Amino acid sequence: MTTQEALDLFRSTGALLEGHFVLRSGLHSRQFFQCAMALQQMPIVERFGAALAERARPLGAVTVISPAMGGLVIGQEVARQLGLRFIFAEKEEGKLVLRRGFTLAPGEKCLVVEDVVTKGGRVQETMDIVRNHGGVVTGVAMVVDRSGGTVDLGIPMLSLIALVVETFPADQLPPDLASIPATKPGSK
Numbered sequence: 001m002t003t004q005e006a007l008d009l010f011r012s013t014g015a016l017l018e019g020h021f022v023l024r025s026g027l028h029s030r031q032f033f034q035c036a037m038a039l040q041q042m043p044i045v046e047r048f049g050a051a052l053a054e055r056a057r058p059l060g061a062v063t064v065i066s067p068a069m070g071g072l073v074i075g076q077e078v079a080r081q082l083g084l085r086f087i088f089a090e091k092e093e094g095k096l097v098l099r100r101g102f103t104l105a106p107g108e109k110c111l112v113v114e115d116v117v118t119k120g121g122r123v124q125e126t127m128d129i130v131r132n133h134g135g136v137v138t139g140v141a142m143v144v145d146r147s148g149g150t151v152d153l154g155i156p157m158l159s160l161i162a163l164v165v166e167t168f169p170a171d172q173l174p175p176d177l178a179s180i181p182a183t184k185p186g187s188k
Contacts, residue, residue: 001051006143006160009047013038020180025119027167028177032185033144035115039073048160049077052113052141055158056082059138061111063087063104065130067096067122074143075113084111089126096125104135112137116144117159118167120151127153 010016015037021029039045052074061084066075068090079086089096104110110130114123117140127137139156148164151157168177 001047001160003161006048006051009044010038010161013041013044017185020177020182022170022182022184023118023167025121025167026170027118028170028173028182029146029165029167030177031165033116033146033161034185035070035074035143039115045073045077046081048074048143049081051160052078052143052158053081056111056113056139056141059109059111059156061109061138063108063110063135064113065089065110065126066113067126070115070122071113074115078111078113078141089129096122096129098129098133104130104133106134108135109138110135112140114140114142116146117142117151118146118165120147120153124153127155 015034017032021032063085064079066088068088076086087102112126130137141158143160145159145162146165
């Protein structure tokens with residue numbers, strides 16, 4: 001799958017939004033990738049999952065782990081495409097943790113899968129969980145890398161879309177963006 005094909009799927013499903021958005025990171029942006037809109041269509045989930053699985057296969061993971069909520073659908077599909085186990089980290093008292101009896105064996109090779117990465121905070125939290133439970137992170141796969149490749153987590157990072165999307169701190173908005181009311185379409 002090419003970047004253009006992935007972008008076309010986002011546009012055709014109404015998942016690429018234009019306006020004034022507050023991202024999970026607290027930064028503001030003119031564009032927002034609402035992956036949930038694209039990932040509600042199972043044929044699209046299959047296509048994105050197959051493309052990410054093909055790129056991630058050489059990393060040799062035996063388990064896919066995703067941060068909840070955003071990474072759940074695509075993480076499970078990547079795991080399905082690769083024939084691997086799927087687990088997820090979820091919030092407990094505001095912090096991502098493993099629950100539901102999920103465990104990792106010492107040295108277990110894990111692939112972290114997320115829908116959208118801007119600064120990499122939730123991916124880093126998930127990587128820390130894997131490492132704190134004795135696992136090894138072989139790479140990160142994502143549908144959208146909003147940093148355009150500027151986030152460096154020290155391991156292979158794979159994406160279907162890698163764009164530099166302008167982001168701004170709340171106190172440094174350009175006049176055109178400041179004149180539009182901000183919305184928070186993502187998860188909170």
